[in-house]
Amino acid sequence: MATAIVLVVLVLAAPAVYAADHTVGGSSGWTNFGTDYTTWSAGETFSVGDTLVFNYDGNTHGVSEVSQSDYNSCSSSNAIMTYNDGATTITLSKAGPMYFICPTAGHCSGGMKLAVNVGSASTTPTPGTSPSTPATTTPSGSTPSKSNGTASHPGYNGAAGSFSTGTSLLVLGSMLGVALMG
Numbered sequence: 764m765a766t767a768i769v770l771v772v773l774v775l776a777a778p779a780v781y782a783a784d785h786t787v788g789g790s791s792g793w794t795n796f797g798t799d800y801t802t803w804s805a806g807e808t809f810s811v812g813d814t815l816v817f818n819y820d821g822n823t824h825g826v827s828e829v830s831q832s833d834y835n836s837c838s839s840s841n842a843i844m845t846y847n848d849g850a851t852t853i854t855l856s857k858a859g860p861m862y863f864i865c866p867t868a869g870h871c872s873g874g875m876k877l878a879v880n881v882g883s884a885s886t887t888p889t890p891g892t893s894p895s896t897p898a899t900t901t902p903s904g905s906t907p908s909k910s911n912g913t914a915s916h917p918g919y920n921g922a923a924g925s926f927s928t929g930t931s932l933l934v935l936g937s938m939l940g941v942a943l944m945g
Contacts (some may be wrong), residue, residue, distance in 0.1 A: 782812040784852075787863075787877060793819035793826065795870045800877040811884040813855045815863075815877075821849030827866045828853070834862035834878060837871035849891070853883045 858868040865875035
């Protein structure tokens, strides 16, 4: 009986994992008209499992994920991934810096570029800031294939699965506790 109570208490104390959607540029979206993406990102906290939502005119703009050196030089010729669908959602799947630019000529040099520093997955939603200057390291790990067409990262980010698993354990633990008590 004591074991069942301990199990129920442990299940109830397990934290849920939260993921946040970050609409790049807020209500202005991904555009080359007056949005300061360094200032915007400084008001955000990015964690593994979160998503970046880029809303833009796909006929005029695009989103290229690039290395730090390509970010600094505004070059999309070696892009890790390029999107041009007008509504791109990118799941932040690993901790560390990530870099994005608009591949349209002149847009990146005009400020249409974004650097984010992704922290480890968060167990609670907390406001904070991200660095206003890009980190000195480049993203590591495997990268998706290069694409010049319309693309998106539909991938599973694990956040909903973690919450669902925690909820399932809570229900299972409660049922076990009731069965052992009764």
